[in-house]
Amino acid sequence: MREYFLGGSYMKKRPIFFSLLVFVACFILSTNIYAETNESVVSDGHSHEDIARGERFFKGLLPFDRKYSSCVSCHNLKQVDTLNWNPSAMDIAMKFVDKDYETFQASVLNPSGKKMEASHVNFNISEEDLKTVKVYLDDLAHHGTHPVKPTFNNLILFLFLGLLITWAVIELIFLKKIKLKLIPVIILLGAFGWQVNMIVTDAIRLSRQQDYAPDQPIKFSHKVHAGDNGIDCMYCHTTVEQGKSAGIPATNLCMNCHVIIREGTNSGKFEIAKVVDAAENGKPVEWNRIHNLPDHVFFSHAVHVGSGKLDCAQCHGAVEEMDIMRQESELSMGWCINCHRDTEVDIMNNGYYQHHIERQEELQSGARDKVTANDVGANDCMRCHY
Template sequence: MRHSIATSIFRKAIAGILPLFVLSIFLPAGSMAQNDGKKLFEKHCTVCHKLGEGKLVGPELVGITKVREREWLVKFIRNSKELIDAGDPIAVKVFEENNKIPMQAFTNLSDAEINGIIDYIENWEPPKAQEFTADVNKKDGFTETEILRGERMFYGLIPFENGGTTACNSCHYTKNSDSLNWNPSAMDLAHAFMEKDGMNIYASMSEPASSVMEKAHADYKLNEQEIYYISAYLSHLVHKEIKPFKIFPTRLLIFILFAVLMTLALIDLIFTRKVRYRFIHVIILMVGIAVHFNIAMVEAQNLSRTKDYAPDQPIKFSHKIHAGDNQTDCQYCHHIADQSKSAGIPSNDVCMNCHNVVQEGRNSGKFEINKILRAQKTGKPIEWIRIHNMQEHVFFSHAQHVNAGKIACETCHGPVAEMDIMRQFSDLSMGWCIDCHRNTRVNFKDNEYYSTYMKLHDELKSGKIDSVTVEQIGGLDCMKCHY
């Protein structure tokens, strides 16, 4: 008995070790080294260099080993500044040709690791395009049966042959919500697929291009026919609209309920007289009138006010990531705020200043950033939806507040650096503006804009007043805003 158990264990051990032993004999050592070099290159170099795609921040590296000696490359990669400071002519030339931007030092890498990176660059070959028997350019003309089958696969009603049990719509939502879902919606996928030079769904599903998608699709191995059916469904979906998230109309129902109760009370009070005690009619009428008056007053006050307005934008742009985590200055994107009435909506070029290099988001992978890249290629601007809209009869200038007044963006726009979904923080009502003008102290002493207010300067010097508010310099004059 013991002998048979020991024999069984020995056989299992041999079965597990033998494949590894065979692989170690037949698998080329260079293949493993090339893989290590690739990982190091992707980790340390892809921010500034793309192989086979020309100059990025740094120069193109394909063929670099043919024009530079390996020993020099190792020294340059480890610490380029040392070579430049030492007057190395080649290092100085490279430095000047690349806008005098020094290359990051990699003193933490060993000679073997740096040589692994150089080996990977030397042996790199452009990836071969995957071949498909299906027409990958087909975007319409699908049959009703194909569309229906693709829809059933998308909703998980038909299982995939090679794994992946979660339905597509569990991540790629088909109904809008009031919270940020970093996964592209079904409609996003449909538009990206149908756009000219848009998403190649066959390549995306076969070889995920981002680490986010690679992780999310780890269990999915869709075959070509399954991708074809989902393509058919997406081509059909693009002609539909995702229903927007709607808030339950509680106040409207209360208004209607009391309108019905008051009507019944009046009818009973004048005609039917079913209820003996008239004070019941009086209570219903008084409460109903109070409720109707309150709702009418609140709705009138909120007319044209859109506090907490947070529309779905064409790109899932997170202010929390950009302004908060990455500490991007507000005026880098809204660069005309200190000289214009409007803060301005950033152009594609402003986005591309960073996203020429940063081509993968930590939450959305490449999908959202690819929208910017496609827009840049077509020359069509991203159609951002404006959130803060002042009424037409009101004049408001960002230059006056940001430049002259030195008002921080957060004063009006709230904690933007904490917002994944940008929303309107203030109600922008007249009362809100007046309160601000009454309470805000002007940066008066060291501000040349207010140098002509001699009387107020004299009062500050004499100690008659210790500060100046916006109200004191005409901030409550009607003609300032309503000219």
């Protein structure tokens, strides 16, 4: 019976009925899912028109005679390359989604803190319009922002080159309409070479993410902390000299300063309040990892920083100048090998290298003028791949 309904003659005899049944089931399922996710906004008496109107006010499309800055001019909806100190639209939405309108209204029209007060000067919006903004933000908290659509430029170019190659081959073998045979040959070789270059380039980029700078749950600026305030890297990254990882600072460590400092010059109170809330509720901040290596690669900060005495900037760049932390170096195998070949080690005064007696004698006798990491086995395959 099961075979009859799922894989046998019934599907063959009733394909239209079966397809319609699947379509109706999918439609009902998607409708239920939408109703569940929309429950807190639409089922509370708000219409989709309210959400759309609130979105227009947030983006500054309404009112037409607006004399104040739009919400989106400060509270961005999409990730930006430079640090926007103001909370994003999603941050605001998540903060007020479970709060009533009066709390939201008080925060917008009667803000606390110097930064927010300065930003909301002359901000004048009617109560009804502000309510639709709250509805829009509540909807945003449940559904999120629209995902960025992927681009297919390289794929389109690759397919176009494939068409050129196909045409050139057909012309050379079958059509033979072009008298000057050099033209399709040049097109064939050029398009094929371009395709090969695209494949090689993308293959080399696999698992590499130079300049990767993801959005973080808290807008933490290394420029402010390490640069302007001169905080040493090892004060926060406490395991960098003894551990494989440099370590992510615990929220309690942040509170060593922020138990007093509750408002930032640039960020106001909003971002620091996230740190305070995490510390008070015992909920760790879920930072997004920036520097990633393939699983088959072993790397230890203890060896490089603790034993090798490398400076953090040698791999991570001028962190003290970065508002948004990014991956400075490509961290490829070639990059590591070249670094080992070029980086000198203090083999005479560093106890970590005391067993390299032969290299020490060569330095003392003048047989060599320097010792690099490569000379003491850093490029041995088993050091990183074991």
